[in-house]
Amino acid sequence: MAAAAAKRPKTSPKAVKFLFGGLAGMGATVFVQPLDLVKNRMQLSREGAKTREYHTSLHALGSVLRHEGLRGLYTGLSAGLLHQATYTTTSLGIYTVLFERLTGADGTPPGFLTKAAIGMTAGATGAFMGTPAEVALIHMTADGRLPPAERRGYRNVFDTLLRMAREEGILTLWRGCVPTTAQAVVVNVAQLASYSQSKQFLLDSGYFRDDILCHFCASMISRLVTTAASMPVDIVKTRIQNMRTINGKPEHRNRLDVLLRVVGRKGFFSLWKGFTPYYARLGPHTVLTYIFLEQLNRGYRRLFLST
Template identity: 70%
Template sequence: MASSPKQAPTPKGIKFLFGGTAGMAATVFVQPLDLVKNRMQMSGEGGKVREHKTSFHAVLKIFQKEGLRGMYTGLSAGLFRQATYTTTRLGIYSTLFDLTSGQDGSPPNFATKASIGMVAGATGAFVGTPAEISLIRMTSDGRLPPEQRRGYTSVFNALARITREEGLFTLWRGCGPTMARAMVVNAAQLASYSQSKQFLLGTGYFQDNIFCHFGASMISGFVTTCASMPVDIAKTRIQNMKVIDGKPEYSGGIDVLSKTIRSEGVLSLWKGFTPYYARLGPHTVLTFIFLEQMNKMYRNYASTAQC
């Protein structure tokens, strides 16, 4: 019997393309949660009366004021963020993974994987910061009085206007906290997802399938949310702040955290926890589902083309 032809490896360019596309597809489903998370993090800023008591209250208010379409405000920025951040992150990670693998093809150890994950996350965050700042501003606009809204019509309109009105370097405002958050998220996700999956498989109730992946993703999402939210709220407020008479509202991430704790309490650093957590787990699962399906279709296409 003739042996089946050896499967050709997927080109790196295709892997990067699929990674970014999978992240964009997942974002279409979780964008409303990103919107609610950002609104919750801006609620009560500077000791003002909190606009939203809970995430459910925020959803209700957004529906009442902005309608169903309002829940997808900033979608273009969310998609562009995935196209820049996720594609870069996966590309850097894949490249460094190959470089640190053994001569026999054995994967790098856990510490090395965590390290390259942090490097990849930080690099991707730097590239994705312009899209991130556009997303923060677009999703926060609806909470402001009409005369104070920026009124960006799309991510490209946001990028052009920010550059024209505030200068090119404003696109990287909050870059430090954004990169720090990405490093925390990548490190926490790697450690907690691996351990959670190992734990679930060890119970005897799970097999290595989508149900196990979903469960591990949700546990990992909880741990990652707890670890990264203080950095995330600092990033959100810095990127949404306005410069009045040449004086910015915050001097940096530490200033945001100290002012937030002083005026709103320590627990406010985890404001928007529910939508953040609800977004992180499903987004990870959906990204991998879409990624697996695209890889499967490509392998079928490649094998058909060889025949």
């Protein structure tokens, strides 16, 4: 028994795994923040106007550049970084810990249903922890589309959080927590199921081998399915998190009210408004997160765990 324990490879401490998860997510966010901003602007575009505020993702991107400059594309970056520091740190850390704990003594990984349960638990917990930063991100990215007289002029994520708590109450920071958690569960389930099925389909076609090209193609198909499944939940979440209180009453009564308003005014397919930037963001962010995470883990093993 002692010999087996001695041969067991060293692993990084749990605190380091949590830290690296957050740092990896923050590094990826620096690259994809403009896509997040465009997605939020499109989902919050004015209703009831005779003409669309934004026709396409490129139109929204051009409008931001024209009115706010290149720097405007990174509005809300501090909130995006804080969101990754809370959401990704929590979700990746919990997933890693639970995965290792449920791995068999002989190294057998957990089964599919167990992995799905781990993913949903980690995603839901991370979503709850990251909700305040995400609410701040929605407010900051939406501020530039308001008329100059109505803009709040947030300086950074901490200024946003303090002002929201002071002006609207501390519970406002968890506004939209239920749809945020629901979205995290949908994303994790959709990713796990669609990736497995896509990979098997590609291998069965005879044109792919179990290599990086197959994994990349299966990942992109999985992203497409995941985006389509989670967009309606995301647009409800975004509108609830950005709603105002008018004469003491919230702008929307509940999540169903948001859905009915969006579909009634803009049509059923408006639930997928912002699909292109959302899909374009989801793939690179995931890929970059795991690239950064792998490099951080590799560097830690080389510096601190090498014999």
